[in-house]
Amino acid sequence: MAFDLTTIWAFIIAFAVFAYVIMDGFDLGIGILFPFFEVGDERDQAMNSIAxxxxxxETWLVLGGGGLFAAFPLAYAIILPATYPLIIAMLLGLVFRGVAFEFRWRDPGHRAFWDFAFTAGSLVAALAQGMVLGALLQGIEVADRAYAGSWFDWLTPYTLLTGLGVVAGYALLGATWLIIKVEGRALDHAYRIARPAFVATLILLGAVSLYTPFLEGQYWQRWFTMPSFLFASQVPLLTAILAYALMRALAKRRTYAPFLLALGLFLLGMIGLGVSMWPYVVPDQVTIWDAAAPERSQVFMLVGTAIILPVILAYTGWAYWVFRGKVGSEGYH
Structure with a gap:
C-alpha cells in the first residue's frame, strides 16, 4: 500500500465517517426506538441522555462530507449526483429531527406530534445513510469522469437491505447507550429492546455480507481468493466472537459491555468495507489517487486538520466526561 498524502486523507475521512456513525448512530437509534418507550418518564430519560x-x-458529518469535497473533489462530484435524493432525504430528516428535539420541550401541547417527528426524522436519516452506502457498494455508472446514471439508480433491493441494516444497527447502539444512561423501568425496557435489535442487526449484517461479494468481481476476489482470504476471513470470525460476547453481556445485564461490543461490530463492518473497496472510492471506477485534489491543496488542508481535529476530539471528550453517569427525567445527577 502506497503511503502518501492521499492515503492519509483517505484514513482521515474514514475516521470522520466512523466517528459520525458511532456517535450520531446511537442518538439516531434512540429516535428510532422512541415509540417503544412509555410516554412520560421513559421518553424524557431517553431524550435527556443525548441532550x-x-x-x-453531527460535527463529524460535516468533517466527513467537507473533507470528501476538499480532498477528493472528483469522488464528491460523482457520488453526490448519484445519491442526491438520498442525501436530501437524510438532511431533511436531520433537520426535522433537530427541530422536534427542541420543540417537544417548548410546546407540550403538541408533544405527541414532535415525538412522531423525532422518530420519523431519525428513521429517514438512518435509512438514507444505509442506502447511500448500498448505492456506493453496488456500483455507480461513470463516464468521462462524471456520473452517467439515472435519477433512481440507487433504488434496488440491495440498497434497501443495507438501509434496513443501518437502521437495525443504530437501534442496537441506541438501546445499549440507554443501558448505560437510564435507570428504573426505562433501564429494564432498554435491555428488552436491545435483544431484538441485536438479532435484527446480526441477520441483516449477515445478509448484506453474503450479498456483497456477488456485486463486483473485485469483492469476490478480496474475500474468497488467496492470499487476501487469510486476512479477510478474520473479519467474520471476529464478528462472530463479538456477537456471542454481546449476547452474553445482554443476558447478564452488563452495563458498559453491550455498548462497547456494539461499537466493535461497527468497527469490524468498517474494516470489512475497507477490505472490499480499497483503493477505490467509487468501486471499480475511481481510485483515491484518481479522485485526489492537488498535492498543495492536500498539504494546506492537512495543516488545518492537524489543528482542528485535536480540538474537536478534546471538546467532544470533555462533553462526554462532564455529562457522564445516569440521567433521570429531570436531567443528569
Whole structure:
C-alpha cells in the first residue's frame, strides 16, 4: 500500500465517517426506538441522555462530507449526483429531527406530534445513510469522469437491505447507550429492546455480507481468493466472537459491555468495507489517487486538520466526561 498524502486523507475521512456513525448512530437509534418507550418518564430519560451531545455528534458529518469535497473533489462530484435524493432525504430528516428535539420541550401541547417527528426524522436519516452506502457498494455508472446514471439508480433491493441494516444497527447502539444512561423501568425496557435489535442487526449484517461479494468481481476476489482470504476471513470470525460476547453481556445485564461490543461490530463492518473497496472510492471506477485534489491543496488542508481535529476530539471528550453517569427525567445527577 502506497503511503502518501492521499492515503492519509483517505484514513482521515474514514475516521470522520466512523466517528459520525458511532456517535450520531446511537442518538439516531434512540429516535428510532422512541415509540417503544412509555410516554412520560421513559421518553424524557431517553431524550435527556443525548441532550448535551446530540448536536455536537453531527460535527463529524460535516468533517466527513467537507473533507470528501476538499480532498477528493472528483469522488464528491460523482457520488453526490448519484445519491442526491438520498442525501436530501437524510438532511431533511436531520433537520426535522433537530427541530422536534427542541420543540417537544417548548410546546407540550403538541408533544405527541414532535415525538412522531423525532422518530420519523431519525428513521429517514438512518435509512438514507444505509442506502447511500448500498448505492456506493453496488456500483455507480461513470463516464468521462462524471456520473452517467439515472435519477433512481440507487433504488434496488440491495440498497434497501443495507438501509434496513443501518437502521437495525443504530437501534442496537441506541438501546445499549440507554443501558448505560437510564435507570428504573426505562433501564429494564432498554435491555428488552436491545435483544431484538441485536438479532435484527446480526441477520441483516449477515445478509448484506453474503450479498456483497456477488456485486463486483473485485469483492469476490478480496474475500474468497488467496492470499487476501487469510486476512479477510478474520473479519467474520471476529464478528462472530463479538456477537456471542454481546449476547452474553445482554443476558447478564452488563452495563458498559453491550455498548462497547456494539461499537466493535461497527468497527469490524468498517474494516470489512475497507477490505472490499480499497483503493477505490467509487468501486471499480475511481481510485483515491484518481479522485485526489492537488498535492498543495492536500498539504494546506492537512495543516488545518492537524489543528482542528485535536480540538474537536478534546471538546467532544470533555462533553462526554462532564455529562457522564445516569440521567433521570429531570436531567443528569
Amino acid at each position: 448535551p451531545v446530540w448536536d455536537g455528534n
